[in-house]
Amino acid sequence: MQEISSSRRGAIIYLSVWLFIGCALGGVISLASDAPLANAMLFAIPMNLLYAFAAGYSAYYLCRAYPLGSRRAASIALVLTVAALVSGFLWLMAGRFWNGLCQLLGVAWSGIEFTPQLSALIVGLGILLYGFAAAVHYLVIEFVRAKNAEQRELESLLMAQEAELRMLRTQIDPHFLFNSLNSISALTSQDPKAARRMTLELASFFRQSLGMEAHKKVTLGEEMVLIRHFLAIEQVRFGERLLVEEAIEAEAAACLVPPMIIQPLVENAVKHGICSLPEGGTIRVTARRSGSMLHIRVDNPVDADGPSGGGDGHGIGLTNVRQRLSGAYKHEASIHWGLTNNSFGVDITMPAQAGEQRE
Template sequence: MKHPILSGSGYKLYVLIWLVVMAAHGSVLYFYYDFSVAIAIADSLIYNLIFGAIAPGLWFIVTFGGLNKDELSLIGTHVGAAFLTIVVWLSLSSYALKLIFYAELTYLTFLSDSSVWRVIVGILFYSISVLIFYLIKYYQDMQKRLNRELELQNLLKDSELRMLKSQINPHFIFNSLNSVSALTVSKPEDAREMVIKLSDFLRYSLGKDHSELNSLEQEIRNATLYLDIEKVRFGDKLKFEKKIGSECLSVQMPNLIFQPLFENAIKHGVYNSIEPVTIKLKCELVEGMLKIHVKNDFDQTSVPAKGEGIGLDNVKKRLTLVYGRNDLLEVNRSENEFSVAITIPVNQAIDEN
């Protein structure tokens, strides 16, 4: 635990406080007791300088004196420390002043008569110093606890993000391998092309595990690769259109967000439809927000595909973890169109890892 005076810039405020105390002390001696300027300055300087030099050591009593001690032992420690501090302080100060002003009988008498008041002032100095140190120690302990809690929250958030992303790849790989298996007999060349594209996609995906955010341009490139893989399976039945403003391409966003959205569109649109289905992607910047819209048409008469609900729920959880908001994903369904709208706060991620 850092010393509040001896480390950093805390000594500046400490010196300033003692300069104010010295000025007040000297003023009382000069204006109220009519001592000379030399006596007023010397008395104030020596008494306060010596206590100011002793006081930083009280930090160690505050920090270590209460370890493994009950309240009575702690009180006893401070009573003993206060007694020793005041005795040393008064002895050194009085001895130095008597050597300097040995011929000033009036002042020496005052010095002796004011011992009781100086003891009271010493107790006050000790009490204030210890109280301030306890407050500083409490603040430092509180900051340490807050930092530990924040670190733990970040670790938990990171673990949950990794868990959510780990749900995506196995889910997609499972579907892709089933498709490859089906194509190896009927269309071996298509199966080979799908394996190559799948390899490229996984190389990108696994390479992004260490970073939560990525540019929209890179994510679109990866999402297009994903759709190319699916087009090997569905052919002309799957169509893709995109409208993306150039100002959006550099915006940072959580990686692998598009894949669950496109997978959902294929699963509930392309897979169950006899007619070609178009997946539309639109990205635009609106008032400091990146607005992403993914739409697909679907056949109302088809039987809805069953699933585990990983896709959209996964995306919503990740957006909540990264941006601290749960209103960034909106799902709408009309008679023949399904749409997902995502809002990305530009440069407002809680932790970009």
């Protein structure tokens, strides 16, 4: 009963059904006993609304006390049958009492003649309506139970997915930190100023990344600040061999993306592209918004004849990004990569979400 009456719409529908049954009962009484229609309705409608609450709550608590599957079907049927019989006879007694009150009014439009057929009709209808109420409550209880189970399963899935995304994000930091510390160690004796500059950039990088950890999404502009710190660290290592070009549209910069979703791509561009080319090259990061979609591309030159020329060695970073996109956007996001004219490119497409949707 609580599930039905918990919402205004459910309560209105429930009472409307019983009001319709009351009107139908009044019509049957009027036709069967030749009683005036007004008298029959005055008797039937209040009686039916009373039974709606009495039988409704009784059936609800019995359905809760004897849930389906908890006991044998025969035991549940016996309990409900006895309850329906008792309710039917109690409804008959209440009907006789209400009819007596109506007859005391002494006016032409109140009171009806109680016949044995009418008594049998009230008892039989009371039993049927009690069974109907019990069936409705069982359906509602099972529906609510299934809905709650589905919601718990969804919450568990979301928690597992969030834990997986957090694990994928934390895979980035140790690898990058290890490489950076090795570079700083090498530069300490060769170029102390460069080592100091690299240390400061590394501190800025991790300060920025820690600030982003509190959010599931950050703006692309914030992500690019992190990328610039990363590339500044790498430029200390590679010097003039590493050049960077950005083409980030203002609308794209305001869109939300998962934190550190581009950093693995840029790291791959340095590790498998610039690092393998004696003359170095240019890493290009472009982003544009097209309607409801955000398009991001990272390009870098590669040695087509080298071991990573065909894209080998990019697998871990690209798989990481693909899994994170799938976890965050399901089928709405995609990532594609390929080699064209000694240039390796990665394209990301994801829904363009506004900055006010940040979580």
